[in-house]
Amino acid sequence: MTHWFHRNPLKATAPVSFNFYGVATTPAAAKVCNDLRLSRSRLLELFTDSSCNPEMMKNATDLYFSLLQGFILSLDDSSQECKLRYIQNFKWTDTLQGQVPSITEDEAKDVHRSLKIAAGVFKHLKESHIPKLITPVEKGRDLEARLIDSYIIQCQAEAQEVTIARAIELKHNPGLIAALAYETANFYQKADQTLSSLDATYAGKWRKYLNLKNCFYMAYAYCYHGQTLLASDKCGEAIRSLQESEKFFAKAEALCKEYGETKGPGTTAKPSGHLFFRKLGSLIKNTLEKCQRENGFIYFQKVPAEAPQLELKANYGLVEPVPFEFPDLNAHWTPETLAAFDLTKRPKDDTAKPKPDEEVKPLKEPDIKPQKDSGCQIS
CATH class of the missing domain: 1.25.40.280 (alix/aip1 like domains)
Structure with a gap:
């Protein structure tokens, strides 16, 4: 299939740590941030994992977006x-x-x-x-x-x-x-x-x-x-x-x-x-x-x-x-968890200074070589 379909490059993204120290004021709020960091990292890994299947990708995507929506949706x-x-x-x-390749x-x-x-x-x-x-x-x-x-x-x-x-x-x-x-x-x-x-x-x-x-x-x-x-x-x-x-x-x-x-x-x-x-x-x-x-x-x-x-x-x-x-929305998001984020404690120049870890590095796809190109025998 790699011979047959043209694919534009994968979009690359800068690392996001979700480290809102001081802003996340309770263990529950800190856990949401930690889970977000881990689920995002796992999802990005799967983009270049040749062993990834649709179910793995869906599960990882659902977990990440269920957590991320707490930053978007009104509870x-x-x-x-x-x-x-x-x-x-x-x-x-x-x-x-x-x-x-043959599939x-x-x-x-x-x-x-x-x-x-x-x-x-x-x-x-x-x-x-x-x-x-x-x-x-x-x-x-x-x-x-x-x-x-x-x-x-x-x-x-x-x-x-x-x-x-x-x-x-x-x-x-x-x-x-x-x-x-x-x-x-x-x-x-x-x-x-x-x-x-x-x-x-x-x-x-x-x-x-x-x-x-x-x-x-x-x-x-x-x-x-x-x-x-x-x-x-x-x-x-x-x-x-x-x-x-x-x-x-x-x-x-x-x-x-x-x-x-x-x-x-x-x-x-x-x-x-x-x-x-x-x-x-x-x-x-x-x-x-x-x-x-x-x-x-x-x-x-x-x-x-x-x-x-x-x-x-x-x-x-x-x-x-x-x-x-x-x-x-992920079950970890409750009104109490949201209330535990205190934006008044966020550094005022948080977004003004570029950070070294925000460099956007290209995503390199795995080089998969078909063993045998036998067309589209799918019956």
Whole structure:
């Protein structure tokens, strides 16, 4: 899977100790701070732990955010902000501009589910939390609407790729596969258009990836649509559809090379070397030759000059973001615990002086080398 998906760099964050000495005036308040420090540290460790699974990540995330929400939510359900809302600043890198294999069916389900959940997380942040930020979002930065929308759409598109791979392995109806491929191609096109007004220095590589995936799935759509046309005795139209598939596949191959040569943030996927990619090239060639033979022996139909219009709508397999909500407030947060934080005892110049331990160090992802690239055998 590391060969197939492009990933922007992980956001890095400065250490946060939650050491509010003097402010946290009781053992209960001090315990909340200590638990926050440990849970945040554990969560950050999991981002680069190759043995981490979705359940581990969810448990660590839920624990951290259940504790962190005591600094955000009002415990008496009033509309007033929590008094601790501004006690701690967080520093993050910006993803694009910066400041400093073979899988099993269960694994495929994990990938599919995780991508839907990720889309839901981005959607929830965009609708419920980003509008409440103290500092306005800068254009072209991570929390800006164009980038968040692109992340949502890309997550949906990549989840549908898993659906398509399974549909192909299980030999589902070519019409369904064509429709899913067309919908997925449109997702990638929409994600690219969302980024079109961003500086190419930062978004160019990402956009090349979105373009090549759009062309790849358009090739898939025309290929399987051609099979549907042939099954309906429309051999001439089938040939034209396969010819269009050839064009999109050739364009995808060229874009793979351009993508690999384009400088920019993120890991570089290698789709053209992936078996799933190479299989499509062979499928298009073999299907087109079959259509041409059948037309020469049986149908004798004229091949249209124009490619058929793809007015395909998938009724199954479409991906929607999984609704996301932060976990409930941790049980350690009580009115007594909150009252034990005395902000009058906070040093007045606490945020004025930069601290050495606030340096934001890049997160290095583990270098996972697939032992065998056998495509997407997930049935």
